[in-house]
Amino acid sequence: MxxxxxxxxxxxxxxxxxxxxxxxxxxxxxxxxxGLGLGLLVLLLLANRLLPLN
Numbered sequence: 730m731x732x733x734x735x736x737x738x739x740x741x742x743x744x745x746x747x748x749x750x751x752x753x754x755x756x757x758x759x760x761x762x763x764g765l766g767l768g769l770l771v772l773l774l775l776a777n778r779l780l781p782l783n
Contacts, residue, residue, distance in 0.1 A: 751759075
C-alpha cells in the first residue's frame with residue numbers, strides 16, 4: 730500500500746514506457762555474473778569428473 734499523498738503507479742503506463750539503456754556498470758556486472766556462474770559450473774563439472782563420490 731503506497732504512502733498517503735503519493736500517486737499509485739499504473740502498470741499499463743510502465744509497460745508503455747520506453748526501455749532505458751543499460752549503464753556501463755550494469756553491463757559489467759552482468760558480464761561478471763555470467764562469467765563467474767559459467768566458470769563455477771565448469772569447475773563443478775571438472776570436480777565431479779575427477780573426484781567422483783562413488
